[in-house]
Each structure stands twice: as structure tokens, then as C-alpha cells.
Amino acid sequence: MSDGGPRRPEPPPAKVRKWRRLLADEREAARAYRVLADRRSGAEREILLGLADAEERHVAHWEGLLGAEAGRPRRGSPRTRLMTFLARHFGWVFVLALMQQAENRPLYDSDDDAPAAMAADERIHGEVVRGLAARGRARMSGTLRAAVFGANDGLVSNIALVIGVIGGGANPQAVLLTGLSGLLAGALSMGAGEYISVTSQRELLAASAPDDLAASSVPELDVDANELALVYRARGMAAEDADRRAGEVLRSRAPAPAAREPDRGTDVVGTAMGAATSSFLFFAAGAVIPVLPYLFGMQGAAAVVVAGVLTGAALLVTGAVVGVLSGAPPLRRALRQFAIGAAAAAATYVLGLLFGSTIG
Structure with a gap:
């Protein structure tokens, strides 16, 4: 007897093999991100766990297509297994650089079996990993x-x-x-x-850093005649923005911490x-x-x-x-x-x- 529901056609064997391969690779990618997350803390750990969760969504997609054909979990490709191995045993920046290249591959752009959202996910993952790798490179x-x-x-x-x-x-x-x-x-x-x-x-x-003594002199300035706006303009602000910021600081009658630019170089330079x-x-x-x-x-x-x-x-x-x-x-x-x-x-x-x- 029929259950009355439409019966999904059996996919050809070649397509089943491809889906199984993609399923295994997505599982391995999620595992690699979780292994890396275990070695980090704070925001970096949360970001990596978020990427692992996204890969699990992709796992669910291929499992849904395969159904009973999914079978027992299979090993990912040598490339994805290498990612997991490196995540366990090698440096953080090195592994992220490899993952960045993997995420930048157009894996699903021309795959009719993958929704457009999955292809977009992979592109966004590449940017996330790029940002994490850049943070690591900056530190070292x-x-x-x-x-x-x-x-x-x-x-x-x-x-x-x-x-x-x-x-x-x-x-x-x-x-x-x-x-x-x-x-x-x-x-x-x-x-x-x-x-x-x-x-x-x-x-x-250090020579480009603002002088703390100059910042502490702000409360003593003449409100109607001063050059505080010129300080901000000299450091790159547009004229209107500099005037507005100078007015805010003068109204507060407090030292001007905003006159100090953030230190953009010492962490990158190293010792x-x-x-x-x-x-x-x-x-x-x-x-x-x-x-x-x-x-x-x-x-x-x-x-x-x-x-x-x-x-x-x-x-x-x-x-x-x-x-x-x-x-x-x-x-x-x-x-x-x-x-x-x-x-x-x-x-x-x-x-x-x-x-x-x-x-x-």
C-alpha cells in the first residue's frame, strides 16, 4: 500500500558519492573549527564556535538530501583531515591561513544541489577567517x-x-x-x-604621539579664541568634524583624550x-x-x-x-x-x- 505521499526519486550513484564526500568534508571542517576553538578564549573562541555551528548546518543539508543513503560517517578528504591535524598540533595563524584558502574556494557557487545561502556562507566564512588570521598576524x-x-x-x-x-x-x-x-x-x-x-x-x-601636557591644558583655553580644532584637523579630521569635536571638548571643560590617536603601530612593529x-x-x-x-x-x-x-x-x-x-x-x-x-x-x-x- 502507498502512504499517499510523493516518493522522492532515487539519486544516481555518482550524485550520492558526491554528496557523501561533501558531507564528510563539512563534518571535518566543523571538527577543525572546534579543535581550534578549544585552543583559544574570549571572542576568538566564540567566533570559531560560530563557524563550527555554521558548518553543522551544511552537514544537516547533505544529510537531508542523502537520507538513508548517508550511511555511517566517512572520513573527509585528505585536505580537510590535514586541517584538523594542523589545528591540533600547529600554530594558530598557520592553520587559519590554510583555512582561509579553503573557505575562499568557490565550493558551492555552481552546485545545483546546494542552496545559494550555502555558497554565501562559504564566502562570509572566508572573510571571518581572514579577519581572525589578520589579528594573529598583527600580534606576531x-x-x-x-x-x-x-x-x-x-x-x-x-x-x-x-x-x-x-x-x-x-x-x-x-x-x-x-x-x-x-x-x-x-x-x-x-x-x-x-x-x-x-x-x-x-x-x-612615539614622536607622533600627542603630548599629555597639551591635552591637560584644554580646560585653561579661552573658549572664544583657541586652536583646539586645528589639532584635530592636523590629525586628519575634516574641518567641520574638527570644529564640532573641539566644541564638545571645550563645553565639557575636561582634558581632551580624543586628541590622542590610537596606537596603530606598536603592536605590529613588535620588540x-x-x-x-x-x-x-x-x-x-x-x-x-x-x-x-x-x-x-x-x-x-x-x-x-x-x-x-x-x-x-x-x-x-x-x-x-x-x-x-x-x-x-x-x-x-x-x-x-x-x-x-x-x-x-x-x-x-x-x-x-x-x-x-x-x-x-
Whole structure:
């Protein structure tokens, strides 16, 4: 007997497989957000839990379409499982940068089985994750910038230096001495440069900060003849807004805290010693890779090949990390960094050949 209700047609097997895959991925995404939320507190935790709840809505959609065909829970794609693994074991900013790329994919834009609201959800999730990642980058940007660029500079400069003296016909001992000298000189230079750069930037920000004594003088101003509005205009307010704000402050006869701009830079700049130390250590870590074969006594073509392979792999990794943290495609950034290092090494090798043959 029929129950009188319309019977839904059975979906084709290919569509069932696709729905099951999407269901598993949405479950894994919700799990990754909850794992990240467990590692945070306050507003960031609430935001991540909200994203996990939104992914659960998507889970419910695919479960509704599949009905009994949903079966037992399946594992998500390797990409989504990787997100969960990284959320458990790696840094907050790194994982969010990967999640930002995942959310920015047009997953449901051309999927007739997904409502328009789900596609819109994914785009909004991308912006939420972008904002969270930006907050994390801002907190660590000074030290992170010094670390990443220090490692890259160490790799590129020292492989170019080592390959250059090899092209000039230097013996293994000379290559090792040159590489270690380049490591130490470059690391000291990078550390000192970062310290001076960050210190100077902080001093510049401090010099731009309003004077507290001037703010405390506001109650003593002549109401009919004063330059308070000019202070606000000098700091970027439109003339009408500056006049209105100055009038409000003068009517209150209180110090003018609004004359002080919010500190937009000190958190982003980071500490001078932290940036210098990070830059020194990561430059040294990058610069030691090209000389590792010579430290272990290798010579000849074998040492050159091993140094090139190790340096190339390290350049690919650091380039990919830069790409992930900046929200750019990691493969493209990895290949770009590799190409830069290879070009620098090739150029110095040719120079070494030319000068070596001239001196010889």
C-alpha cells in the first residue's frame, strides 16, 4: 500500500558519492573549527564556535538530501583531515591561513544541489577567517617577518656565496671557511639591521604621539579664541568634524583624550630585541644549509649536489610558508623563492668561473 505521499526519486550513484564526500568534508571542517576553538578564549573562541555551528548546518543539508543513503560517517578528504591535524598540533595563524584558502574556494557557487545561502556562507566564512588570521598576524608580524625573511636571506645569500667560490675553483676548506664567514657576517648584519629598524620605527611612532601636557591644558583655553580644532584637523579630521569635536571638548571643560590617536603601530612593529634575535637565528639557520655537506667532510661534485638539493628544498619550504601565512597560493610562492635562489646561485657561479679563470 502507498502512504499517499510523493516518493522522492532515487539519486544516481555518482550524485550520492558526491554528496557523501561533501558531507564528510563539512563534518571535518566543523571538527577543525572546534579543535581550534578549544585552543583559544574570549571572542576568538566564540567566533570559531560560530563557524563550527555554521558548518553543522551544511552537514544537516547533505544529510537531508542523502537520507538513508548517508550511511555511517566517512572520513573527509585528505585536505580537510590535514586541517584538523594542523589545528591540533600547529600554530594558530598557520592553520587559519590554510583555512582561509579553503573557505575562499568557490565550493558551492555552481552546485545545483546546494542552496545559494550555502555558497554565501562559504564566502562570509572566508572573510571571518581572514579577519581572525589578520589579528594573529598583527600580534606576531614583527618577529615573524624577521624570521621568515631572515631564513630566506640566509639561504639565498649563502648558496650564492658558496657556489660563487666553487665556480672560482676554491678548495673544500676555502668553501667551508667562506660559507661560515658568510653565515656569521650575514646573521650579525641582519640582527643589527632588524634591531635598528624596529627601534627607529618605535621612536617614530612615539614622536607622533600627542603630548599629555597639551591635552591637560584644554580646560585653561579661552573658549572664544583657541586652536583646539586645528589639532584635530592636523590629525586628519575634516574641518567641520574638527570644529564640532573641539566644541564638545571645550563645553565639557575636561582634558581632551580624543586628541590622542590610537596606537596603530606598536603592536605590529613588535620588540626590537625579539626581531633582532629572530632575524639572527633564522638567517644563521638558513645560511648553514648550503655548507652542511662541507661540515660533514664531503667534497667535489657530491658536495655541490647535496648542498643544492638541501638548499632548494629549504627554499621551497620557506616560500610555501610565506605563501600560506600571506594567504597566497603556497606552490606559486615556493616556486618563486626557488627560482630566486637558483638565479642568484647561477649568477655567482658564472662570476666565479670568469674571475677564477682570469686570476688563474
